[in-house]
Amino acid sequence: MIQNSTKAIGNTNMITQSSISILHKENLQEGIFKLTLSSSFISKKAKPGNFVHIKVTPNDYPLLRRAFSIHGTDKKNGGLEILFKVVGKGTEALSKKSPGDTLDIIGPIGNSFYLPEKNKEIMLVAGGMGIAPLWFLFTCLNHRFRQNKLTFFLGAKSKNQLIYAEKLKATKTRLITATDDGSRGRKGKVTEVFLKEIKKGNYDKSNLVVYSCGPPMMLKRISEIAKELNLFCQVSLETHMACGVGACWGCVAKLKNGSYQRVCVDGPVFDAREIDWK
Numbered sequence: 677m678i679q680n681s682t683k684a685i686g687n688t689n690m691i692t693q694s695s696i697s698i699l700h701k702e703n704l705q706e707g708i709f710k711l712t713l714s715s716s717f718i719s720k721k722a723k724p725g726n727f728v729h730i731k732v733t734p735n736d737y738p739l740l741r742r743a744f745s746i747h748g749t750d751k752k753n754g755g756l757e758i759l760f761k762v763v764g765k766g767t768e769a770l771s772k773k774s775p776g777d778t779l780d781i782i783g784p785i786g787n788s789f790y791l792p793e794k795n796k797e798i799m800l801v802a803g804g805m806g807i808a809p810l811w812f813l814f815t816c817l818n819h820r821f822r823q824n825k826l827t828f829f830l831g832a833k834s835k836n837q838l839i840y841a842e843k844l845k846a847t848k849t850r851l852i853t854a855t856d857d858g859s860r861g862r863k864g865k866v867t868e869v870f871l872k873e874i875k876k877g878n879y880d881k882s883n884l885v886v887y888s889c890g891p892p893m894m895l896k897r898i899s900e901i902a903k904e905l906n907l908f909c910q911v912s913l914e915t916h917m918a919c920g921v922g923a924c925w926g927c928v929a930k931l932k933n934g935s936y937q938r939v940c941v942d943g944p945v946f947d948a949r950e951i952d953w954k
């Protein structure tokens with residue numbers, strides 16, 4: 677394990693900047709990669725919802741770090757996973773890294789999802805790469821709240837873009853898949869499939885806890901649904917960000933009470949009903 681330049685960021689020991697080595701790399705689907713990194717510090721501290729900020733090349737281009745949700749941890753062996761999709765230069769550079777290479781990483785950053793009481797009914801709604809933080813949350817909930825009812829709604833444009841459908845199926849959790857083109861599971865947006873399920877199901881809405889992550893339009897819609905049905909719902913926002921440690925205020929989200937919150941350190945997890953999507 678390499679952690680040769682570990683130093684505390686800010687006035688707490690909770691976030692560090694370290695040089696961290698890549699242990700494994702998997703190309704899961706076209707353009708989608710999973711990296712396992714070696715950081716006992718981050719893996720021990722990480723909670724579902726936290727993210728890491730990665731300098732993807734040793735030079736000045738791209739200048740800014742890129743944010744990735746913590747996708748999983750192996751606390752015993754100090755492993756830390758990220759799952760990402762290649763969308764531009766930064767993620768492309770990251771996809772070219774190999775086991776043994778090191779990355780300059782700041783983390784764990786941000787707040788985390790609320791972990792519910794044991795009597796709650798849990799619904800996770802992931803769209804596309806939204807699976808990245810929700811998988812980590814799911815593994816914690818599945819482990820800690822085994823007795824609970826838990827439903828995973830997994831959506832994508834088409835069946836080839838569904839990530840982890842088989843993996844989730846293997847867990848025996850109730851899985852509802854949705855694709856825009858109907859090539860797998862129910863046809864339509866995952867948010868509408870979720871809404872239909874809630875409306876037709878015999879759920880005690882006051883007992884439901886909903887978590888969601890995905891593209892902004894999807895999170896806007898899930899927030900509308902949460903408001904309409906008065907559901908407790910947390911969303912993880914993936915706003916563009918610069919410093920990632922709360923200094924630049926470049927990643928703010930506006931709340932309905934008129935305040936601005938930094939997605940990096942006040943979030944990335946927010947109560948869906950509080951966000952002002954206008």
Ligand SMILES: Cc1cc2nc3c(=O)[nH]c(=O)nc-3n(C[C@H](O)[C@H](O)[C@H](O)COP(=O)(O)OP(=O)(O)OC[C@H]3O[C@@H](n4cnc5c(N)ncnc54)[C@H](O)[C@@H]3O)c2cc1C
Nearest residue numbers: 742743744745759760761763764765766767808914915916
């Ligand atoms: C807290 C947080 C957690 C994240 N977790 C993950 C994750 O687990 N897996 C993952 O694949 N991605 C995640 N992202 C998004 C990821 O940071 C971006 O995809 C990445 O920064 C893109 O860098 P790039 O240089 O490849 O693309 P760029 O060249 O910067 O951009 C390429 C395209 O992607 C768009 N884009 C870039 N960043 C974002 C963003 N943050 N939100 C929406 N669109 C964007 C740009 O507008 C452009 O169209 C997360 C972002 C945040 C803020």
